[in-house]
Amino acid sequence: MASIKRSLKKLGKNTQAVALRTTDKHLRLAVTGLAGAGKTAFITGLVNQLLHSGVAEGNTQLPLWRVARDSRLYGVKRDLQPDLTIPSFNYEAAVHAITNEPSSWPQSTRNISELRLAIRYRPAKGLLSKLTESATLYLDIVDYPGEWLLDLPMLKQSFQQWSESQLERISIFKRSSYFSDFIDELNSIELTAVANEAKLQKITDSYQRLLLDCVEEHGFYYAQPGRLLLPGELDGTPVLALFPLINVSAEQFSILEKTESTSFYHTLKRRYGEYVSRVVKPFYHDYFAKFDRQLVLVDCFTPLNRGKEQFDDMKSALQAVMESFQFGQSSLLKRLFSPKIDKLLFAASKIDHVTRDQQGNVLSLLSQLVQQSQQHAKFEGCEVETMAISAIKSTTHGMVKQNGRDVEVVKGIDLDNREVVTLFPGEVPKSLPVADFWQQQGFDFVSFAPRNLTEKQGNKADFEHIRLDHVLQYLVGDKLK
Ligand code: GDP
Structure with a gap:
């Protein structure tokens, strides 16, 4: 200890300044989950808690977050986001919606977005604590639709294999009144004839209506390609003009292979390849591979309310989402993108919907959902945890x-x-x-209006929460020692 102090004294002022600059740390935290899982509410609630935390605020609302409990947290501020091409998470609009009268929930996640926070704290351990009284952790929070991860299997599938895998979903498709339109449209194309863009787009529109109806009206979760459901900035672009040939048999596929390269069949097959290389791969390469920590939110209540088929569909969609976090040495993901996520948290959201005596059940249900997928492949090199939380406690x-x-x-x-x-x-x-x-089953989960603290004391956060401090300790606690 004394020797460290002595050597520090020897460091010139300039050297110390350089050392301090390098003490600032960065962490990219990604938040995902299927539509309606609670991503927007989570980020809004978390950021609101953080902006109102720190020694001046009394550090009282996040007691399980060690840096706050130890009174080492000076404060948290918004900072300029690092990536100028990613839309910003609209925190102000979200808070406004909730605190306005009558209160409403903010608009759900439709695209990737980002926000940066600067967390200023007093280091407690290591060289940093000897060098400085204050350091900064830059926390980038990235929000993106979980549906985009459902496309991962497409990296390994041919167009024919993908079409066959979509045929397995026919019993779900048939629940929608748009199914017959889609089949009629599909049957109306001459796959050997020269392709035309307008026709491709028309059938894609019909397939998109079918997928949206299955998800929004019938309460299912799985939909491919994921971008047809939530296109983000690709809305209306030809790379999304894509649908599976669920009306074509294996023999017909081999005959179609022999058609001209300008045929509908080959054009569609090329579209599939382009979707994989221009949409799926860049997402993993440009964004996913840069995440340090990942939170996956899971709404267990809505599918329980909806019924067995929807619950089972949520289970398989969640398993498909989890495949993106199986980084074993032999995995395709590891080979292609070298992801570096080292902590993964699955959190059952909206836990304020149920009575306290049921919260343990929710956690154990979620743990089973996660474990089932762990049996198939391990989350190698990645620590996994489960929690039950509410970002904006409204009951x-x-x-x-x-x-x-x-x-x-x-x-x-x-x-x-x-x-x-x-x-x-x-x-x-x-x-x-x-x-x-x-x-x-006799569930009755009603949707509650968001509640903000009208008798807000001092500079306290606008909302109550359940276990956001536990989430913070798990996901960023080790970076604030
Ligand atoms: P997203 O699609 O993942 O962005 O989901 P949202 O964040 O938009 O949440 C979907 C809906 O879930 C909201 O409109 C709310 O009705 C509900 N919700 C989300 N978080 C909470 C919560 O902490 N408590 C309660 N009671 N409802 C929540």
Whole structure:
């Protein structure tokens, strides 16, 4: 210790300044999840808590985050984002929506976006603590739709294999009234004839309507290509004019291979290749490979509310999402993109929807969902954790007497009719639900209006949360020692 101090004294002023500059650290935290998982609400809630944290604020709202608990957190500020070509996360609009009267939830994630925070803290350990009283961790939070990860298998599939894999989803497609339109359109093309862009676009529009209807109206999750569901900046571009040939048999595929390169078939096959090389690969290469930490949000309640088929579909979509985090030495991802995510957190979101006695069940259900996929392949080189959280707690807990018994309830404002409701939303299964469960299930998860703290004291955060401090400790705690 004394010797370190002595050597530090020997360092000239300039050398110390250089050393200090290099002490600033950067961390890229990615947030994802399927549509409606709670990504926008999470980032809004987290940033709001962070901007109101620090010694001046009393460090009281994030007690499980060690740097705050130890009173080493000076404060958190917004900073200019590093990537000028990624849209900014619209934090101001999101807070405005929630704090406005009547309050509403901000617009959900439709594209990738980013925001940078500068976290100023006092280092407690290591050389840094000897050199300086204050260091900065730049935290880049990147939000992107989980649906984009559903395209990963396309990297390994040929156009024919991809079309065959989509045929396996036919029972789900058939639930939509748009299915027959799509099939009629498909049957109307002469695949051997010379392709034309307008026709390709027309059939793509019909396929897109089918996918959107399956997801938005029928409550399913899996949809490929993921960008047809959430196109981001590629909306309306020809690279998205793509659909699977689910009406073509294996024999017909080999006959079509022999057609002219200008045929509908070969044009579509090339489109598939271009989608993979110009959309799927660049996402992994330009963004994914640069993430340090990843949070995957999972809404367990909505699919439980919807039914068995939707829950099973969510399960397979989640497993497909998890494939992107299996970085074993032999994995395609590792070979192609060298990802560096070393901590992965799966968090069940919106936990304020259920009574406190059910929160443990939600966590154990999520753990089972994650473990099931871990059995297939390990998340090598990546630490994995599960939690149950709420970014913007919009209910309060209470007890009511029912038939002489005390029963836990949640109380909040119904988003639709703006009335105060007090209810027991139902029991959450501890493990993956079996057949019996679906026959008896009686869930009643209503959507609550977001609640902000009207009697805000001092410079405290605008919202309450459940375990955001635990999330922070897991995902960034080790960088703030
Ligand atoms: P995204 O599609 O992943 O960006 O999802 P959002 O963040 O837009 O969340 C979808 C919906 O989930 C919101 O409109 C809210 O109704 C609900 N929600 C998200 N987070 C919470 C939460 O912490 N508590 C409650 N009660 N509802 C939430």
